Structures are given as C-alpha cells and as structure tokens.
Amino acid sequence: MNGPAHQAPLADADLLDIEVELFVRALKLRHGYDFSQYAPASLKRRILQLVQSQQTGTVSELTARLLHEPAFLAIALEGLSVPVSEMFRDPDVFRALREQVFPVLASYPQINIWQAGCAHGQEVYSLAILLEEAGLYERAQIYATDFNENALHHAQEGIYPAKEAQLWSRHYLAAGGSQSLADYYSARYELIKLDQRLRRHVIFANHNLVTDEVFCEAHLVLCRNVLIYFSDPLQDRTLALFRDSLVRGGFLCLGTRESLDFAPSATDFSAVNAALRIYRLGSRNPGTG
Amino acid sequence: MAAPQAIVIGCSAGGLTALETLFSALLPNLEQAIVVCCHTGSSTVELMCELLAQHATLPVVEASERAPLEGGVIHVAPSGYHLLVEATRRFALSVDERVSYARPSIDVLFDSAAEAYRDALIGVVLTGANSDGAHGLACVRSNGGLAIVQDPADAEAAAMPMAALEIAGADYCAPLAAIAPLLNRLCLP
Ligand SMILES: C[S@@+](CC[C@H](N)C(=O)[O-])C[C@H]1O[C@@H](n2cnc3c(N)ncnc32)[C@H](O)[C@@H]1O
Numbered sequence: 001m002n003g004p005a006h007q008a009p010l011a012d013a014d015l016l017d018i019e020v021e022l023f024v025r026a027l028k029l030r031h032g033y034d035f036s037q038y039a040p041a042s043l044k045r046r047i048l049q050l051v052q053s054q055q056t057g058t059v060s061e062l063t064a065r066l067l068h069e070p071a072f073l074a075i076a077l078e079g080l081s082v083p084v085s086e087m088f089r090d091p092d093v094f095r096a097l098r099e100q101v102f103p104v105l106a107s108y109p110q111i112n113i114w115q116a117g118c119a120h121g122q123e124v125y126s127l128a129i130l131l132e133e134a135g136l137y138e139r140a141q142i143y144a145t146d147f148n149e150n151a152l153h154h155a156q157e158g159i160y161p162a163k164e165a166q167l168w169s170r171h172y173l174a175a176g177g178s179q180s181l182a183d184y185y186s187a188r189y190e191l192i193k194l195d196q197r198l199r200r201h202v203i204f205a206n207h208n209l210v211t212d213e214v215f216c217e218a219h220l221v222l223c224r225n226v227l228i229y230f231s232d233p234l235q236d237r238t239l240a241l242f243r244d245s246l247v248r249g250g251f252l253c254l255g256t257r258e259s260l261d262f263a264p265s266a267t268d269f270s271a272v273n274a275a276l277r278i279y280r281l282g283s284r285n286p287g288t289g
Numbered sequence: 290m291a292a293p294q295a296i297v298i299g300c301s302a303g304g305l306t307a308l309e310t311l312f313s314a315l316l317p318n319l320e321q322a323i324v325v326c327c328h329t330g331s332s333t334v335e336l337m338c339e340l341l342a343q344h345a346t347l348p349v350v351e352a353s354e355r356a357p358l359e360g361g362v363i364h365v366a367p368s369g370y371h372l373l374v375e376a377t378r379r380f381a382l383s384v385d386e387r388v389s390y391a392r393p394s395i396d397v398l399f400d401s402a403a404e405a406y407r408d409a410l411i412g413v414v415l416t417g418a419n420s421d422g423a424h425g426l427a428c429v430r431s432n433g434g435l436a437i438v439q440d441p442a443d444a445e446a447a448a449m450p451m452a453a454l455e456i457a458g459a460d461y462c463a464p465l466a467a468i469a470p471l472l473n474r475l476c477l478p
Contacts, residue, residue, distance in 0.1 A: 011407075012431075013404055013407070013432060015336055039375065039381045040376060041373040041374065041375050041381050041401040041404075041405075042371070042381060042383040042385065044372055044404075045373070045383075045400070046385065046396065047402070058295040079451075082383070082384065082385050082386075084385065084386060085386050088297070107394060180461070225384045227371075228354055228381065228382045228383060228384070229383065250400070255384075257353070257354055257369075257370055257382055258354055258365050258382075259355050259356070261353075261355065261356070262355045
C-alpha cells in the first residue's frame, strides 16, 4: 500500500487537533501572532472556549472569521490570552521581594523593573505600593508590558470589581503592608479605582515575548504565570530575553509553581529563594559551571 | 478499552478521607500514573500530600509543571492552578478562570488527560458537593476510557457522583470500599 488515500476515518479528537493547528496557522499567517509554541493543552482549551462564546460550532468556523473578519482578531486575542490576575497574589512572594530583594535594589540610584505579562495590572499596582512603602518608588521606573492591548488599557485604568478588595486587603497585610489597602483606592458602586498616583513611574507598553526583543536594562524582572503557557523552547527564549535585559546580579521573579527544571538557560540564574521562585542573574562565575 | 496507563481521580467535600481509604488499599506494584484533583480550601496541598502519604501504598507528590507523569506515583494537583496533561504526557499548569468556581478543576484535568491517554485512561469521580468532573468524565468515556463513580448513597457528599452519573454515566458505580480492589483488578491483569 502506498499513500494515505484509503486511510481509516479519523477519530473526532484527531480531527480537532487538525482544526486547532489550522487555526493557529491562520492566526500567524493572517495577523502575525504566533501561538505555535504555546503549551497545547491549555491553548486548545481556550480555543474551544472561543468556539463556545462565539457560538461558531466548530474551530474551522473560527478560522474562517479570523481570515475574513478583521475585527475578529481582537476578540480572538482576548480569548487566547489569559489576563487573570490578583493583587498581592502569593503574599509570601511580595514579602520576600520587600525583605530580600529591595535592600539590594536600594543601592541603585535608579531602579528599573520590568513586569512582563502584566495582564490587568493588579501586580503592577501591588509592586508600586510595595516600593512606595519601602521609600524606593521615587527612584523606580516600572515597565509594565503585555501583548494584549485590551489588557494594557484595563491595566492603565486600574479599575477592578469591589468584591475582590477584601481578599486583596488580606493579601496586602500578609505581604507586610504597613497601611490599609483602602488607603490606595477609592470605592464607588461595585468598583474600586486604584490611586493614579501609583502610576507616576509606570510605563505601560505592548511587548510580545514571542517576537519582541530586549528594550531596557532591568534590575528586577517579574514575570509570573506567563511561562506556564509556553512550550519548552519558548520558555527558554523568554528566559534568555530576561537574562539579556537584566544587569549582572539583577533579580528574576517567577510564579510560585513555575519550573525551571526543563530550561537550559536557567543555569544563568541562581536561587535567592527557591520555594518562592526568586532568582538572581550570574552569581556564579562564567565558565566554571 | 486498552490496557490502562493512567488513572485520574476527582473529589471535593469529603474527598480527603475518601482518598485515604482508596490509597491505603491500592496494590503497591501498580504501574499506572495516578493524578488527583481534590478541591481544598487551603492555599497549598503540602499538608494534604503528607496526610495522604501516611496512608498510601504508593508515593504521593505534588504535580509539578512540565514534569512527566510517572507510573506508580500519585500526583496531586497544586492549589490555585488548573492541572492539565499534555499529549506528551507531561503536566502543564494554567491560571485560566475558575471552572464552576473551582481551580484546579476536575473537568480541566479529565478533559486533557482523556485526550492524552484516549482509551488507556480510567476516570474516577468520588464524593463532592458540586458537579465538577461530570463533563470531564463524559470526555474520558467518549475517548474510549473507562469511568468509575462512587455510589452516591455511599458518598459523604452525593452531588458530585450524582452529576457524574447523570451527565457521563459510568462503567462501574461502586461503594468506596470496592473501588481500590476494582482498580487493582483492572490495572494488574
Ligand atoms: C495569567 S496572566 C498573568 C498575570 C500576572 N502576572 C499574575 O501572575 O497574576 C498571563 C498574561 O500573559 C500575557 N501573555 C501571554 N502571552 C504573551 C506574550 N507572548 N507576550 C506578552 N504577554 C503575553 C497574557 O496576555 C496575560 O495577560
């Protein structure tokens, strides 16, 4: 036998894989957004959620809209990126930043911080508050980036559902906050708005970790819960980007369940607090392993 | 179904006690990877792993990002993250929205594991007070895998097994005490 002409019909699951692959290719060819190196299981899940929310019935119909309906790109990107965040999520991490990282940052006359994948900005404001309370904010410059334009817009506004405020206040205190979180926002109806003074030293910018390059020299890079969505090679590219952005001795802070075990470029970093995924660049001598 | 290569287990209210009972009776020479998603209120599963390890005949570890699923090991989904299985049979995490108020969600785990293992997967739904896992179990079955549901009458919280039976149906519906022997029989031919 030669050729696949008489191959048995595909199982539905295999068919779905083909549709997903075509969707990802269309997104790249038509719009230049490359999701081909995202971790497949959760990407597929979000594509199927788009099918549901858009009521298209099949992934192929999504692909058609992607090709023929320019306005659909924004909807697709919003569905595929996951701008889910919290203020002071994992309070221990923020406490460790304050206690273990800030004392080192304090020695720099100007402190550059890159927060990659900032989503709706909850961590940006958390960080600004923390810096403010440590007396470092006036010297700080935070670059908050994401590849989702909608999310960046949302981040800039700093408006969130009031029902989250209670949990965030608890986290803020657990992170070692010295005031009351309510001092930093005004509440109205069902919403809270973060004090826009916290944005004095924040630049929000579009940056795509898949395609864009180094744009600043950073003393601290925060990139939490973004690499979990990337395949091994893309995780490695991104870590190399962080390495190239950081000053020698600069810090990298990842999500508390993110693993560097499968990343070759992780050898450039040594752990400051392994459990909380806080690392430092190049504390070992190059060449000595 | 094919020879089972992995077992996914979902539970919620009453889950810890049920898992202790289940894991204390599994044969220590099982070679299947076992993955558990149990809704807990707490922010880590460290303590749960320790408690389970005291009863289990197999090693219990927290499932970690990108790590391969290991045969003969019980992997527990971390709290705050969805746990997924890639087609390469490694773990992936996500912080996507909660699914019916839950993260980790049993549906998310079961769906992804069903696609990775197809007809070599056993899905088990135990006690719980919500309906998470029902759709996931249906996905396990539609991929050719096998479904076991705890008898609702025997469960500390009946809602979850009932929802699973209603939406997915089951190949076996059994009281908790019978599930470990059943798994032993299915997994060690
Ligand atoms: C789950 S959120 C993480 C938010 C926050 N860091 C946290 O941990 O709470 C992931 C963010 O990564 C962004 N993202 C995903 N892929 C990206 C890429 N290639 N370049 C830049 N940002 C990306 C998404 O838009 C989303 O806002």
